Amino acid sequence: xxxxxxxxxxxxxxYRFRLKAGNGExxxxxxxxxxxxxxxxxxxxxxxxxxxxxxxEA
Numbered sequence: 001x002x003x004x005x006x007x008x009x010x011x012x013x014x015y016r017f018r019l020k021a022g023n024g025e026x027x028x029x030x031x032x033x034x035x036x037x038x039x040x041x042x043x044x045x046x047x048x049x050x051x052x053x054x055x056x057e058a
């Protein structure tokens with residue numbers, strides 16, 4: 001099963017998304033966005049940038 005993004009509104013009314021693995025485990029949670037379109041743009045940014053993202057130690 002493929003992973004999925006879940007878009008939701010938090011308790012303070014901000015839009016957020018979480019990325020879930022195929023087994024249902026949450027693997028990432030976004031910052032809060034004031035608009036739904038902002039959260040959707042955040043999802044698109046993750047889709048675009050994560051595939052080739054470098055892994056670095058901090």
